Amino acid sequence: MIILAATPIGNLGDASRRLVEALGTVEVIAAEDTRTTQRLLAALDVANRPRLIALHDHNEKDRAGQVVELARETDVLVLSDAGMPTISDPGYGLVATAAAEGVEVTVIPGPSAVLAALAVSGLPTDRFSFEGFAPRKSGERRRALGELLAERRTMVFFEAPSRLAATLSSMAESFGDARPAVVCRELTKVHEEVRRGSLAELAVWAEQGVRGEIVIVVSGATEAAERMPFDDAVAYVLDRVAQGARLKDATRDVAGSSGYAARDLYDAAVAARA
Numbered sequence: 598m599i600i601l602a603a604t605p606i607g608n609l610g611d612a613s614r615r616l617v618e619a620l621g622t623v624e625v626i627a628a629e630d631t632r633t634t635q636r637l638l639a640a641l642d643v644a645n646r647p648r649l650i651a652l653h654d655h656n657e658k659d660r661a662g663q664v665v666e667l668a669r670e671t672d673v674l675v676l677s678d679a680g681m682p683t684i685s686d687p688g689y690g691l692v693a694t695a696a697a698e699g700v701e702v703t704v705i706p707g708p709s710a711v712l713a714a715l716a717v718s719g720l721p722t723d724r725f726s727f728e729g730f731a732p733r734k735s736g737e738r739r740r741a742l743g744e745l746l747a748e749r750r751t752m753v754f755f756e757a758p759s760r761l762a763a764t765l766s767s768m769a770e771s772f773g774d775a776r777p778a779v780v781c782r783e784l785t786k787v788h789e790e791v792r793r794g795s796l797a798e799l800a801v802w803a804e805q806g807v808r809g810e811i812v813i814v815v816s817g818a819t820e821a822a823e824r825m826p827f828d829d830a831v832a833y834v835l836d837r838v839a840q841g842a843r844l845k846d847a848t849r850d851v852a853g854s855s856g857y858a859a860r861d862l863y864d865a866a867v868a869a870r871a
Contacts, residue, residue, distance in 0.1 A: 599668045599695050601688060603681040603707030606810070607786035609640055615705045621645045623674040627652040627664050629687050633678045647674075657687050661694040668700050679810075680710050685729045685755055711753050714781040714812035717791050718751070721817070725751040731764050736836050738764065742771035743833045746825050746855065749817040756811045765800035768815060771825070772796060777816040783809035830855040831865045838866070 602619060605611040620626075620643045628634040631649040638645070650667075652660055652675065667673055675682045675691065681704075682688030695702050711727050728745070731754055732738040745752060756764050761780070768778070774797035782790040788809065792802065796815070825833075830851055837847035844866060852859035 598672055598701035598703055599665070599691065600672055600674045600703055600705060601682045601692070602674055602676055602705040603709065604637060604676055604679055606679045606708045606710050606713070606784060607789075611708045611785060612641055613705065613707050616707060617641055617643065619674050619705060620647075623647050624671050625650065625667055625673045627673055627675045627691070629653050629677045629682075634676055637676075652691065653687050657690045661691045664691055665695050665698050665700050668695065680708055681706070684709065684711060684727070708785070710755070710781075710784055710810065710812050713784050714779070714814050715751065715753055717781065717784075718779040718814040719793065720751045720777065720779060720814055722751065724749075724817075725753060727753045730755045730757075731760075731767070733760065735763070735767065736840075738767050739771065740833055740836055742767055743825060743829070743851070743855070746771060747818050749819075751817050752815045754813040754815070756813055758807045758809060758811055761807050761811055761813075762800060762803035764813070765796055765803050768813075769796035769800050772815065772818075779814040780807075781812040781814065782807060784812065786810075825855055827857060827861075827865070830857050830862060831869060834862050834866045835869060 600619060602616050604616065620638060620641065622645065625648045626634055627650045629652065631651050634649060650660070650664060652664060664673055675688055677686035677688065680686065683692060692702055715722055715725055726748065732741050768776070774795060776796045778794065778796050778799055780792045780799055780803070792799065794802070833851045834844070834847045837850070838844050844863065848859045848863040848866060852862055
């Protein structure tokens with residue numbers, strides 16, 4: 598079978614007994630980075646030296662079939678560098694292939710940066726969405742965040758420290774300066790930090806420079822009818838058209854996320870392009 602296993606996101610003490618047992622007995626490991634896996638084996642004093650297969654974003658599509666065929670003969674342990682495989686990490690394509698081919702998949706649960714950040718955030722946890730990394734380009738990031746304006750669930754994002762300030766500023770622009778949020782840095786590590794505040798406050802703080810692994814938790818919208826300014830909604834429509842979308846499709850999509858009538862957005866976009 599294929600065994601998805603969560604690995605520590607920082608503190609090695611979070612390695613479960615099941616993970617250590619699997620590392621000590623399995624014959625094959627498909628790893629996001631084989632060097633990271635070798636360091637994990639050494640750090641946990643695991644004497645086993647299984648066959649290591651690299652399985653990462655750049656080769657998963659081509660290698661998934663090979664790994665699935667191996668799993669018909671022996672257990673294959675699947676590891677990402679930290680946390681749970683498939684969650685903003687390689688593994689989804691492999692699991693989908695295994696399911697289609699009738700190969701059993703199981704899981705060894707454990708550390709998760711998403712759940713750890715959500716738990717310590719102090720924001721509502723009854724309903725949440727995981728949004729992964731925000732787009733790098735400002736225009737694409739603006740459009741993606743605009744689609745989440747009316748999202749009432751707590752939202753969890755990953756972000757690189759070098760882009761944290763820009764992303765928080767974009768969030769403040771899209772969701773409003775006062776929207777509550779939390780930045781979790783280096784969770785479970787020596788320099789763990791949980792900083793709470795409004796998006797505007799956190800954006801100013803991040804301008805000073807931040808290091809480490811970052812998770813952003815943002816409060817959901819307080820009212821289902823909350824809207825972005827009409828001019829911003831029109832700007833989103835024009836951005837989508839510039840990216841190649843049909844004007845009709847762009848206005849329909851933005852209408853759904855902003856609450857404005859598609860006809861009003863369409864007319865305003867036509868006028869702006871005239």
